[in-house]
Amino acid sequence: MATANAKIRVPEKAKKGEIVEIKTAITHDMESGQRKDSSDKPIPRRIINKFLCTYNGAEVFRMDMQPAVSANPFISFFVLATETGKIEMTWFDDNGETYTSAAQITVE
Amino acid sequence: MPQSRNQAFTMNRRRAVGVLGAAAGITCAGLLPGRAAATPAEADALMKTLTGAAAPSEGKVKLHLPQIAENGATVLMKVTVDSPMTANDYVKVVHVVAEGNPLPAVASFHFTPKSGKAEVSTRIRLGKTQNVHAVAIMSNGTVWHTKEEVKVTAGGC
Incomplete structure (x- = not known):
């Protein structure tokens, strides 16, 4: 599989106290471990098992994923804009790799 | 002719x-060799382990799913919970369980007061026509449950 390619959409600016939507998508097969290949051998499970969003280092939203999450997982969730800073997303792969993507938000 | x-x-x-x-x-x-679909009893048992001793009440949590999903491999799901999301009263976690999937656990969403509102969208796999359950655990320990039936045309196996 090619390297996971993460895309995130975070508003650049927000008013203090505004609830902003964050959209994320990452390319990943999310191989469920339930399938067999052409020679009837089970294909080993390899999914992203966890997603974490932090806002200036503090956890805002976290998702535990099971094989029932579709390939190329898409997540949309909300964050309360409190202060100017960095919003960072991390995806945790079954094989131990992590993928990160971050954005800056200005709160007025 | x-x-x-x-x-x-x-x-x-x-x-x-x-x-x-x-x-x-x-x-x-x-494609689904190891396990057949889970049973509703297995899904119930899983929800009990996830929620602990507290008995769930109906309401507050809502699952937005299509009535008919043509492709079970990607079913758009939105979960919302009715909560003010303040430091004293917020949604801790929502567990989603699909009773007809080979593995009934789907995903768990952990919120914080900094989430602003308890709403999340993602895409899930559904193996066949079945009930999808959501249980929300609030910061005060109460547990809320809902379920939605989805008719799946082509299973997402």
Whole structure:
């Protein structure tokens, strides 16, 4: 599989106290471990098992994923804009790799 | 006669389509070797382990799912919970369980007061027509449950 390619959409600016939507998508097969290949051998499970969003280092939203999450997982969730800073997303792969993507938000 | 030949061709094509369909069905079943679909009892047991001792009440949490999902491999799901999301009163976690999937656990969403509102969208896999359950655990320890039936045309195996 090619390297996971993460895309995130975070508003650049927000008013203090505004609830902003964050959209994320990452390319990943999310191989469920339930399938067999052409020679009837089970294909080993390899999914992203966890997603974490932090806002200036503090956890805002976290998702535990099971094989029932579709390939190329898409997540949309909300964050309360409190202060100017960095919003960072991390995806945790079954094989131990992590993928990160971050954005800056200005709160007025 | 050209017309009858044409008819014969149509018949053949129909048969061919039928055979292909059947083959696809077999492949699909073959793709789920380890486990058949979970039972509602297994899903209930899983929800009990996830929620602990507290008995769930109906309400507050809502699952937004299509009534009919043509492709079980990607079903758009939105979960919302009625909560003010303040430091004293917020949604801690929402667990989603699909009772007809080979593995009933789907995902768990952990919120914080900094989430602003308890709402999340994602795409999930559904193996067949089934009930999807959501249980929300609030910061005060109360547990809320809901379920939605989704008719799945082509299983997402």
